[in-house]
Amino acid sequence: MQANRTKPGKASSGGTKARRAHDGRMGAAALTPRALLRELRRTLADRGVDADAVLHRRGQLEAVRARARGRAFPREAYVRAMILAWLSARRPWTRIGEELEALARVFRDYDPRKLRRADPGALAERVLTLRCGNRGIHLQLAALPENLRRLQALEREWGSLDAFVTSDEPEAIARAWSRPGGAEKLEQVGPSVAREMLRFVGVEAAKPASLVRRMIGPERLGLVEDAGPRAAAAAVERLAAAAKREVTEVDTLLWMYCAPDQADVCGSDPRCDACRLAKHCRVGAA
Numbered sequence: 001m002q003a004n005r006t007k008p009g010k011a012s013s014g015g016t017k018a019r020r021a022h023d024g025r026m027g028a029a030a031l032t033p034r035a036l037l038r039e040l041r042r043t044l045a046d047r048g049v050d051a052d053a054v055l056h057r058r059g060q061l062e063a064v065r066a067r068a069r070g071r072a073f074p075r076e077a078y079v080r081a082m083i084l085a086w087l088s089a090r091r092p093w094t095r096i097g098e099e100l101e102a103l104a105r106v107f108r109d110y111d112p113r114k115l116r117r118a119d120p121g122a123l124a125e126r127v128l129t130l131r132c133g134n135r136g137i138h139l140q141l142a143a144l145p146e147n148l149r150r151l152q153a154l155e156r157e158w159g160s161l162d163a164f165v166t167s168d169e170p171e172a173i174a175r176a177w178s179r180p181g182g183a184e185k186l187e188q189v190g191p192s193v194a195r196e197m198l199r200f201v202g203v204e205a206a207k208p209a210s211l212v213r214r215m216i217g218p219e220r221l222g223l224v225e226d227a228g229p230r231a232a233a234a235a236v237e238r239l240a241a242a243a244k245r246e247v248t249e250v251d252t253l254l255w256m257y258c259a260p261d262q263a264d265v266c267g268s269d270p271r272c273d274a275c276r277l278a279k280h281c282r283v284g285a286a
């Protein structure tokens with residue numbers, strides 16, 4: 001399942017038109033992947049974002065590395081992954097990251113045996129009190145008992161949830177969890193939440209947010225000429241492989257670059273004057 005991390009690297013080919021748009025040598029693809037990530041990290045630091053601290057708090061990169069070392073993830077880790085993926089899908093990460101310990105108490109250390117007896121409505125109210133909720137929180141947590149049963153069924157069938165999530169490519173597992181009517185479908189889980197769940201249990205699954213897709217797409221850095229989810233995910237995988245970094249790290253750094261609650265550099269109203277990639281970007285170099 002770590003195939004993306006070891007995929008033979010090559011510089012992105014998606015920047016060809018971006019280079020043509022300038023003088024034949026410009027565009028982010030003209031930067032080496034490592035230089036691009038270095039400039040990205042330097043800009044994050046300029047903006048006061050401690051990238052390593054954010055990566056550590058999210059825990060996904062450490063989970064990827066732990067899985068690569070052979071660590072097994074217990075069922076509690078999967079329940080935690082589902083709940084954090086639900087919460088962070090509809091609310092900026094900062095607040096959730098601040099309340100990880102309190103959330104663990106609310107969700108009884110994500111122990112499915114204890115959670116089965118919990119009242120979903122009361123859990124939702126406690127999440128709202130922590131200001132980590134969203135408009136869909138009651139629906140999400142109403143699905144919790146059924147999803148606990150489905151995860152348990154998967155565990156019985158495969159011997160462990162780790163065996164299930166490593167039985168196929170991450171995209172296929174995300175589809176299995178999110179496909180309506182599928183035998184392994186989890187309620188209130190779509191493709192994006194499913195991929196985020198996988199990342200919380202250390203399975204690499206490129207999931208560039210729409211903000212990131214715009215940043216690396218043809219209008220800006222030109223790392224990819226099609227900013228659709230699949231092409232953008234492939235571009236992030238290529239960039240990570242070429243820089244010899246984990247996909248999760250690269251994807252998260254790009255997200256930090258764009259997210260309004262993080263560095264907020266490359267958002268709807270980009271701060272190109274603060275961006276160390278500007279001379280390699282169609283907007284910044286214009």
Ligand code: SF4
Binds near residue numbers: 265281282
């Ligand atoms: S130069 Fe502007 S548009 Fe281009 S990547 Fe930087 S912030 Fe985004």
